[in-house]
Amino acid sequence: DQQVKQNSPSLSVQEGRISILNCDYTNSMFDYFLWYKKYPAEGPTFLISISSIKDKNEDGRFTVFLNKSAKHLSLHIVPSQPGDSAVYFCAATTEDYQLIWGAGTKLIIKP
Amino acid sequence: NAGVTQTPKFRVLKTGQSMTLLCAQDMNHEYMYWYRQDPGMGLRLIHYSVGEGTTAKGEVPDGYNVSRLKKQNFLLGLESAAPSQTSVYFCASNRQGATEAFFGQGTRLTVV
Numbered sequence: 001d002q003q004v005k006q007n008s009p010s011l012s013v014q015e016g017r018i019s020i021l022n023c024d025y026t027n028s029m030f031d032y033f034l035w036y037k038k039y040p041a042e043g044p045t046f047l048i049s050i051s052s053i054k055d056k057n058e059d060g061r062f063t064v065f066l067n068k069s070a071k072h073l074s075l076h077i078v079p080s081q082p083g084d085s086a087v088y089f090c091a092a093t094t095e096d097y098q099l100i101w102g103a104g105t106k107l108i109i110k111p
Numbered sequence: 112n113a114g115v116t117q118t119p120k121f122r123v124l125k126t127g128q129s130m131t132l133l134c135a136q137d138m139n140h141e142y143m144y145w146y147r148q149d150p151g152m153g154l155r156l157i158h159y160s161v162g163e164g165t166t167a168k169g170e171v172p173d174g175y176n177v178s179r180l181k182k183q184n185f186l187l188g189l190e191s192a193a194p195s196q197t198s199v200y201f202c203a204s205n206r207q208g209a210t211e212a213f214f215g216q217g218t219r220l221t222v223v
Contacts, residue, residue: 004153006153009151031210032210034210034211041216041217042216042217043115043201043203043214043215043216043217044154044201044214045214046211046212046213049210049211089153089154091153091154093210098156098159098169099144099154099156099212101146101153101154101155102153103151103152103153104153
């Protein structure tokens with residue numbers, strides 16, 4: 001049973017527009033939620049995180065929103081740039097700091 | 112800044128062969144992890160370590176063994192490789208209490 005789900009395998013967005021990546025989870029005990037970005041042939045790199053006690057965290061063009069009642073979080077990228085094309089993973093931390101990962105969403109930014 | 116280094120980057124094994132993947136980190140991190148990534152799936156935790164000399168099983172530990180004899184190194188062993196272990200393996204590390212983990216570049220393993 002997947003505890004962290006990313007239901008969209010891919011997403012295509014026009015350059016300059018907003019990209020919205022979604023993630024759902026089932027375990028209400030997760031402490032933190034993180035977004036990682038992954039380019040081909042590289043390891044994932046940390047992008048942004050949010051504590052379970054907050055509903056929004058912003059870092060430059062990236063904003064993560066958390067809706068605990070819906071067990072849903074989303075990553076907004078505004079404006080989208082060609083370098084944003086990558087696979088984005090949503091992950092959640094357990095009490096012992098293990099990371100539970102979603103399957104990833106491939107974001108394609110069109111010129 | 113080396114960060115997290117994995118060796119080798121690529122390997123082809125025959126069924127039944129053994130091998131060891133090495134992960135080294137130079138950030139003095141307490142926690143280290145081994146993940147595998149398969150097509151259409153997120154990263155799945157194989158084994159992890161919260162400190163030198165300690166290891167624990169993750170989500171998919173069967174067929175793998177690990178050792179953490181030194182704080183900076185985390186070894187993943189396959190005693191008798193099977194085609195089902197064809198995957199991309201990632202090592203990661205983080206400070207105790209930190210949420211962000213740092214990843215190596217990955218090892219692409221093919222078992223034929």
